[in-house]
Every structure is written in structure tokens, then in C-alpha cells.
Amino acid sequence: MNALIALIRARNIEFIRDRSALSWSLLFPVLLIIALAVVFDGQDAPLYRVGVVGAPHSAEVLSEFRHLQLIPYESDAGYLAVGRHRVDLLLTPAGYAINPDNRQGYMIEQLLLTRLPRLNKENIDGVAVSHVEWFLPGIIGMNMMFSALFGIGYGLVRYRRTGVLKRLQVTPLSSHTYLLAQLLSRLLAIVASTSVVFGVLAILFGVKPQGSLGSLLLLTILSCSALVSLALLIASRTRSDELANGLLNLLSWPMMLLSGIWFSLDGSASWLQAIAQILPLTHFNDASRAIITDGATLWQIAPQLGYLGLITLVALALASRWFRWQ
Incomplete structure (x- = not known):
């Protein structure tokens, strides 16, 4: 019993001394409730x-x-x-x-x-977008987001904390080469799994994309690259699992709420739509729905592709510059 109490006490002291994790555990619920109140409260749903x-x-x-x-x-x-x-x-x-x-x-x-x-x-003739057609891109994007952010973010922080990166530092390996390898490895895994999931669900529910599958694949690659690059940027200097978890949640929750996974932001406040347009998952959801339901061409989704490519380049460059091995 004494050993159990001593371990509990030691773990609590460790948690309290980690100021970043302690602050985040107190601030995150408050920030989340405030965000939900701003998005949903005080708005009468129009008929x-x-x-x-x-x-x-x-x-x-x-x-x-x-x-x-x-x-x-x-x-x-x-x-x-x-x-x-x-x-x-x-x-x-x-x-x-x-x-x-x-x-x-x-x-x-x-x-x-x-x-x-x-x-x-x-x-004007036309068929209503089915619930499956609407939710499918959002669910695929959400799954891709979690795989990219938490899959790569946690792994990199763990490698730094356990000394794996310290041992790699003595090799000729450069930071940008290491980060690029992490990006490409996760990119291959996520794009492959996403393609399989999309194919199974499309066959199961009879979803027939109106646009090019090649455009959809290119969009998926660039979206995944942008999300993985952001995860690498967050984990480029972090040593604490708790802090990494908080920062990744800080990035993922706004995308969960504002990127059009569950509902459309058409007609919402202009400032809310402006925030949503900053998020990479918004561009994936908008472009993938345009391809699947409206048959959008590569030229029509070019702005989304350009934005996702820009995020990838900027985040990867900053992650390489700020990366630390220890």
C-alpha cells in the first residue's frame, strides 16, 4: 500500500511540475465550451x-x-x-x-x-445530395486528420523523449531528410488506407463520384501532406506527451467543428467562415464534395490544391528549421 501511495504521489508531482500540461488540462475544457457556445448558442436554426x-x-x-x-x-x-x-x-x-x-x-x-x-x-432539375454523399468526404477527412496528426505527432515526441532521436543525431542524417522520410512514410500509409476505406464505402452505399478519381487522389495526397506537415511542426521541439496532446487537440478540434464534417457553414457569420477557411480540412472537404457530388474539374479545385500545397511547404520548412534532436 505504501508503494502504491508513493507512486501516486510521485506521478502527481510530475504532472504538477509539467506546467505546460497542467495549464492545458485546465484551459482546454474552458476554451472548448467557449468555442461551442460561440458556434451554436444564440442562433435560431432557420426553417x-x-x-x-x-x-x-x-x-x-x-x-x-x-x-x-x-x-x-x-x-x-x-x-x-x-x-x-x-x-x-x-x-x-x-x-x-x-x-x-x-x-x-x-x-x-x-x-x-x-x-x-x-x-x-x-x-432547375437536380437530385438532392444524399446523407452518405454529404458525410462520406467529411468522415474520410476526419479519419485522415487523426491518423496524420496524432500518428506522427506522438511518435516523434516519443522518439525524442526516449533518446532515439539523440542516437540518430550522430549519424550523417539531416533534420530535413528525417522529416521528409516521416512525411512520405505516413503519406503512403494514410493514402493507401483512405483509398481502401473510400472504395469499400462507395461500393457499399452506391456512391458514384461525378468527377475524376485522379483529381480526388491528388487532393487526398496534398491534404494528407498538409496535415502531416503540421503534425511535424508541432512535434519538432516538444518533449512532453501531455503538451503534444494539448497542441494536437488545439489543432484538431477546430477542424472537427468548423471544417464542414457534420454541418455546412453556409450562411453562418462571416468571421466564422473566415476562420474555417484557414483550416486545411475545410479545403479537403469542400473540394472532395465538389468532385464527388458536382463533378468539379481539377481546374475548379485548383485554389484548394494550391492552399494545401502552400501549407505543406511552409510547415515542413519551419519544422526543419526548428527541429531539435533532444
Whole structure:
């Protein structure tokens, strides 16, 4: 019993002396609750979603009604959104566009015509995105994120703490070569496992990507590279498992909440969307959904690919510069 008490006391003293881990264990729950409150509290979920192209007078008319959300769109994106049932109706300078199969769109149309009975109508055909098609890219991205961040981050910190990196330091191996090897090794493993998981789920649920599988593969490679590079950057100097866990959670939780894994941020506050656009997983989810459901071409997802490539280069360069063996 004395030995048990002594071990418990020693471990508690060790934890308290690790100021970074202690601070994180106290701050993280508070920060998480604050983040959840900011994202979800004080927002009445709208019953209807209406897209708006330009600034038509009809938007001013519908803005008078409660429980109805107006979402600005570029012309092509707006027609695509109404065709895929992402919005219930689309207001345009020429009138309005509606998918005849959207039941909620019918209700908004009747409400609109009571105020503006002479608006021009345009029917847009399209099939609603299924729940599987919506969730599949997000779930795949989330699995890739955890494999990249925690798989590589914990391993590197453990190697440093146990002296493995110290022994490698006396070899001709340079830091950037070592980090590049870590990146490529994890990249091969994650891309291979992600491809298998996606293939099985696509066959199981009958998901047929509308775009190129080659584009989807390239997107996966660049997304995985960006996430692994960020993990290498976080673990480049860290010795504490607890601190590494906190920093990795600090990076992963915003992506869990704001990257479009579970819900779309269309129509949310502009500052919230700005934060989401910083996160690499947002770009993977947006681009992969565009490829799978809308048949987006490589040129159309080029901005996302460029951003992910930039993150990879910058994070890997900083990790190589700040890396320490001990």
C-alpha cells in the first residue's frame, strides 16, 4: 500500500511540475465550451434557406420574414445549390429559380408570390445530395486528420523523449531528410488506407463520384501532406506527451467543428467562415464534395490544391528549421 501511495504521489508531482500540461488540462475544457457556445448558442436554426444572386428586390421582401435565411451566391454556384437542394429557392435579378422536387421550395415560392406575383420562374432539375454523399468526404477527412496528426505527432515526441532521436543525431542524417522520410512514410500509409476505406464505402452505399478519381487522389495526397506537415511542426521541439496532446487537440478540434464534417457553414457569420477557411480540412472537404457530388474539374479545385500545397511547404520548412534532436 505504501508503494502504491508513493507512486501516486510521485506521478502527481510530475504532472504538477509539467506546467505546460497542467495549464492545458485546465484551459482546454474552458476554451472548448467557449468555442461551442460561440458556434451554436444564440442562433435560431432557420426553417428555410434561400439563395440570393446579386441584390434583387425580392430579397428585401423575403428578409421581412422570420425563420428564413438568405445566403449570397455567385450565379453558377447558386444554380448548382438550388439544383442539389442545398437551398430551397434561388432569388435572381431576373426572378427566381426553384427545383420542382423541393417541397420546402414550394412553400417559399407560395410565400414569395403573395407579395410579388409576377416574378419570372425558372425550373432547375437536380437530385438532392444524399446523407452518405454529404458525410462520406467529411468522415474520410476526419479519419485522415487523426491518423496524420496524432500518428506522427506522438511518435516523434516519443522518439525524442526516449533518446532515439539523440542516437540518430550522430549519424550523417539531416533534420530535413528525417522529416521528409516521416512525411512520405505516413503519406503512403494514410493514402493507401483512405483509398481502401473510400472504395469499400462507395461500393457499399452506391456512391458514384461525378468527377475524376485522379483529381480526388491528388487532393487526398496534398491534404494528407498538409496535415502531416503540421503534425511535424508541432512535434519538432516538444518533449512532453501531455503538451503534444494539448497542441494536437488545439489543432484538431477546430477542424472537427468548423471544417464542414457534420454541418455546412453556409450562411453562418462571416468571421466564422473566415476562420474555417484557414483550416486545411475545410479545403479537403469542400473540394472532395465538389468532385464527388458536382463533378468539379481539377481546374475548379485548383485554389484548394494550391492552399494545401502552400501549407505543406511552409510547415515542413519551419519544422526543419526548428527541429531539435533532444
